[in-house]
Amino acid sequence: MPDWNDYASELGRRGRAAALLLASTRDATKSDAIARFADGLRRGRATILESNASDLAAAEAGGLERPLIERLRLNDARIDAMAEGVEQIARQTDPVGQTIESTVRPSGMRVERRRVPIGVVLFFYESRPNVTADAAALCLKSGNAVILRGGKEAIHSNTAIATIAAAAIADANLPSDAVQLVNTTDRALVPVLLRQNQQIDLVIPRGGKSLIEAVVRDSNIPVLKHFDGNCHLYIDEHVAGIEQRVIDVCVNSKTSYPGGAVCNAVEHLLFHRRAADVLLARTCAALSARGVEIRADSAARALFPQALPATEADWSTEYLAFTLGIKVVDSIDEAIAHINTYGSRHTDGILSTDIAACQRFVSRVDSASVMVNASTRLADGAAYGLGAEIGISTDKLHARGPMGASDLTTYKWVVTGDGHLR
Amino acid sequence: MPDWNDYASELGRRGRAAALLLASTRDATKSDAIARFADGLRRGRATILESNASDLAAAEAGGLERPLIERLRLNDARIDAMAEGVEQIARQTDPVGQTIESTVRPSGMRVERRRVPIGVVLFFYESRPNVTADAAALCLKSGNAVILRGGKEAIHSNTAIATIAAAAIADANLPSDAVQLVNTTDRALVPVLLRQNQQIDLVIPRGGKSLIEAVVRDSNIPVLKHFDGNCHLYIDEHVAGIEQRVIDVCVNSKTSYPGGAVCNAVEHLLFHRRAADVLLARTCAALSARGVEIRADSAARALFPQALPATEADWSTEYLAFTLGIKVVDSIDEAIAHINTYGSRHTDGILSTDIAACQRFVSRVDSASVMVNASTRLADGAAYGLGAEIGISTDKLHARGPMGASDLTTYKWVVTGDGHLR
Numbered sequence: 001m002p003d004w005n006d007y008a009s010e011l012g013r014r015g016r017a018a019a020l021l022l023a024s025t026r027d028a029t030k031s032d033a034i035a036r037f038a039d040g041l042r043r044g045r046a047t048i049l050e051s052n053a054s055d056l057a058a059a060e061a062g063g064l065e066r067p068l069i070e071r072l073r074l075n076d077a078r079i080d081a082m083a084e085g086v087e088q089i090a091r092q093t094d095p096v097g098q099t100i101e102s103t104v105r106p107s108g109m110r111v112e113r114r115r116v117p118i119g120v121v122l123f124f125y126e127s128r129p130n131v132t133a134d135a136a137a138l139c140l141k142s143g144n145a146v147i148l149r150g151g152k153e154a155i156h157s158n159t160a161i162a163t164i165a166a167a168a169i170a171d172a173n174l175p176s177d178a179v180q181l182v183n184t185t186d187r188a189l190v191p192v193l194l195r196q197n198q199q200i201d202l203v204i205p206r207g208g209k210s211l212i213e214a215v216v217r218d219s220n221i222p223v224l225k226h227f228d229g230n231c232h233l234y235i236d237e238h239v240a241g242i243e244q245r246v247i248d249v250c251v252n253s254k255t256s257y258p259g260g261a262v263c264n265a266v267e268h269l270l271f272h273r274r275a276a277d278v279l280l281a282r283t284c285a286a287l288s289a290r291g292v293e294i295r296a297d298s299a300a301r302a303l304f305p306q307a308l309p310a311t312e313a314d315w316s317t318e319y320l321a322f323t324l325g326i327k328v329v330d331s332i333d334e335a336i337a338h339i340n341t342y343g344s345r346h347t348d349g350i351l352s353t354d355i356a357a358c359q360r361f362v363s364r365v366d367s368a369s370v371m372v373n374a375s376t377r378l379a380d381g382a383a384y385g386l387g388a389e390i391g392i393s394t395d396k397l398h399a400r401g402p403m404g405a406s407d408l409t410t411y412k413w414v415v416t417g418d419g420h421l422r
Numbered sequence: 423m424p425d426w427n428d429y430a431s432e433l434g435r436r437g438r439a440a441a442l443l444l445a446s447t448r449d450a451t452k453s454d455a456i457a458r459f460a461d462g463l464r465r466g467r468a469t470i471l472e473s474n475a476s477d478l479a480a481a482e483a484g485g486l487e488r489p490l491i492e493r494l495r496l497n498d499a500r501i502d503a504m505a506e507g508v509e510q511i512a513r514q515t516d517p518v519g520q521t522i523e524s525t526v527r528p529s530g531m532r533v534e535r536r537r538v539p540i541g542v543v544l545f546f547y548e549s550r551p552n553v554t555a556d557a558a559a560l561c562l563k564s565g566n567a568v569i570l571r572g573g574k575e576a577i578h579s580n581t582a583i584a585t586i587a588a589a590a591i592a593d594a595n596l597p598s599d600a601v602q603l604v605n606t607t608d609r610a611l612v613p614v615l616l617r618q619n620q621q622i623d624l625v626i627p628r629g630g631k632s633l634i635e636a637v638v639r640d641s642n643i644p645v646l647k648h649f650d651g652n653c654h655l656y657i658d659e660h661v662a663g664i665e666q667r668v669i670d671v672c673v674n675s676k677t678s679y680p681g682g683a684v685c686n687a688v689e690h691l692l693f694h695r696r697a698a699d700v701l702l703a704r705t706c707a708a709l710s711a712r713g714v715e716i717r718a719d720s721a722a723r724a725l726f727p728q729a730l731p732a733t734e735a736d737w738s739t740e741y742l743a744f745t746l747g748i749k750v751v752d753s754i755d756e757a758i759a760h761i762n763t764y765g766s767r768h769t770d771g772i773l774s775t776d777i778a779a780c781q782r783f784v785s786r787v788d789s790a791s792v793m794v795n796a797s798t799r800l801a802d803g804a805a806y807g808l809g810a811e812i813g814i815s816t817d818k819l820h821a822r823g824p825m826g827a828s829d830l831t832t833y834k835w836v837v838t839g840d841g842h843l844r
Binding site for chain 2 (some may be wrong): 020023024030103105109111116118119169201217220222223224243245248249252258340358360362363365366367368369370371372373374375377378379380383384385395396397398400401402409410412413414415416417418419420421422
């Protein structure tokens with residue numbers, strides 16, 4: 001078994017050196033590197049597709065599930081989309097250097113919070129090669145060095161893409177260590193990397209729950225978690241006149257992503273008793289027609305007898321499939337309490353015409369995104385106008401919900417005096 | 423040995439319930455509770471002093487060091503100061519509910535980041551009873567429930583103050599569990615509390631380095647660290663005309679806190695060779711005259727032979743005393759590299775008349791506070807205009823440097839549509 005200590009500390013040390021330079025690099029230079037990277041992706045198309053073919057062959061041979069193989073697959077259109085995504089990041093406003101807040105104190109001393117890069121980011125992600133390109137470009141834009149550790153099924157594709165990134169960065173006269181890809185799929189490296197808190201400032205784990213739990217357990221570096229979502233929609237008693245909109249939002253929230261296997265798909269509907277009487281059966285019928293299996297409590301089954309009975313375990317389940325739990329509640333407060341108890345604080349919404357109900361729901365539901373009369377599927381960096389996102393944080397500290405380039409920054413206090421003393 | 427699991431989960435559960443209510447409590451009610459708390463401190467003066475006398479007697483009997491006993495001591499003036507500090511927090515602007523950022527998307531959907539409390543905060547702190555009052559008031563103002571665990575020497579004083587806080591909160595019709603004081607000094611409770619990540623959202627440990635390291639090791643809750651500071655001042659080559667100012671800032675940064683035992687006192691001076699020739703000896707003489715022991719490299723000793731020789735270990739030492747390390751550097755970049763290598767990223771400053779040098783220093787030194795021509799001792803919540811501070815974060819995520827009430831908040835995304843779909 002190899003000793004990963006040297007490799008892990010080397011990754012950290014190189015990342016730190018690159019980060020210190022990147023922190024004071026002007027945007028024109030960073031954007032130039034990112035634009036060259038996009039060019040390189042287009043010019044390196046043949047190499048990328050060849051590497052991807054190796055990954056696909058191994059995945060087929062290893063019996064990887066069909067949807068995961070599709071996620072892994074690259075083709076001309078996907079490489080074009082990847083390059084365009086990277087170009088969009090190059091054109092974004094640089095968050096670094098912005099003054100977030102400033103005051104001049106009575107003594108004349110100026111106090112500013114100024115946005116700066118975090119430093120070195122360690123990023124774990126699923127086997128989706130386009131994420132390698134997005135993450136490299138987002139970290140570069142925000143002045144961070146990144147250490148990438150993608151899913152093992154994508155190792156050849158990721159290596160091809162990261163090599164192109166490093167070359168583009170060097171061509172722009174920046175340190176190519178700004179983007180480092182972990183060159184092994186050996187899991188023994190992971191806990192060793194997670195102890196490099198002198199050199200790595202932030203870990204972002206994306207992917208399966210067990211990976212994220214292991215990262216939280218093993219890391220002495222701060223972690224921004226990206227757990228999946230047990231999302232709810234509450235259908236309030238005030239829905240007269242918006243019945244069709246309610247049905248459309250419910251159906252869209254559940255079914256707009258193929259197979260429902262996405263963190264911002266709705267998993268549970270809570271109907272106020274009065275809304276249930278008029279809308280529950282119609283909503284269930286619309287969902288059933290799209291192939292959604294419904295599990296319901298007894299009050300809901302009385303209105304839609306085709307539903308299967310829900311058990312207590314259903315309420316805390318994130319199905320990630322075309323399955324949906326339905327419950328009837330007696331009040332908005334019961335809905336809020338249910339969401340705060342069983343939910344995962346990712347994305348929850350209300351459908352209502354009543355402003356007081358919407359305000360109550362918004363202020364009392366403790367979730368990263370709270371949707372009012374909108375699909376839960378809109379909880380997403382692109383929909384929020386952030387551009388590409390590095391993930392959706394379910395943590396409360398630092399960044400919550402969809403994270404864009406500016407969420408990869410922190411601030412420093414810059415204090416300017418003319419000999420000020422205490 | 424008692425089993426602390428029940429007590430720890432009870433503290434968490436009660437905190438969570440209080441936090442859910444506080445999150446939607448209007449500022450008038452929170453300010454009322456805080457003002458009643460200040461009143462209660464004044465009216466409960468006799469009880470507080472009596473409890474403090476018990477702590478002091480035990481501390482004397484246990485042989486606690488004199489400065490720590492002084493820190494523990496309350497008297498009429500200190501109780502008045504405590505009550506006034508609490509009243510100031512009551513009058514601060516409520517950070518909760520502020521819209522940090524908002525956009526209306528092309529589709530007409532409104533997307534806002536809205537400031538909300540973090541939830542339940544677990545706060546460890548040194549044996550300084552006034553911190554109990556400040557922390558209770560700051561957390562209440564920012565809508566958070568807090569679990570307080572102060573130093574064991576202050577247990578009676580803290581209990582008296584926390585009891586007054588809980589009564590004031592109940593009088594304002596808020597849940598008195600908003601402020602809970604841990605009722606034991608048994609250290610075995612600590613690791614159990616640190617595993618309550620379902621109910622506790624944030625841990626802030628303040629105090630000795632070993633406590634903070636133990637918290638980071640044992641916690642599965644996010645931690646905002648408050649390590650102490652190895653602070654530097656760099657005296658640039660461009661100091662013609664500001665010589666006296668340079669000396670005053672150096673002396674103030676080192677000596678304005680009694681004994682120098684404070685995290686924002688300067689620990690090391692780095693002189694550019696050209697500045698050293700004109701200023702090093704005068705600066706050292708001024709420091710020596712105040713009783714500061716100087717440890718210097720050979721170039722500095724050539725100019726101030728009374729200095730003791732510094733060893734490599736000095737550069738990473740935080741003396742927390744009237745001891746200071748001095749080094750001569752050949753360039754601003756050598757100073758920046760030294761600070762980024764040996765410093766603790768707390769507070770570092772430059773003294774210079776040259777704008778390019780100041781800009782270079784500000785953008786390249788990776789510290790929470792970077793001071794330009796100002797004393798390091800000004801790195802402080804009050805000096806920055808934050809009002810009372812809960813501590814000075816040496817972390818990069820979430821909050822960096824001095825933390826006030828608004829740093830005890832996070833945000834949620836509030837998305838308002840009229841049936842928007844994806």
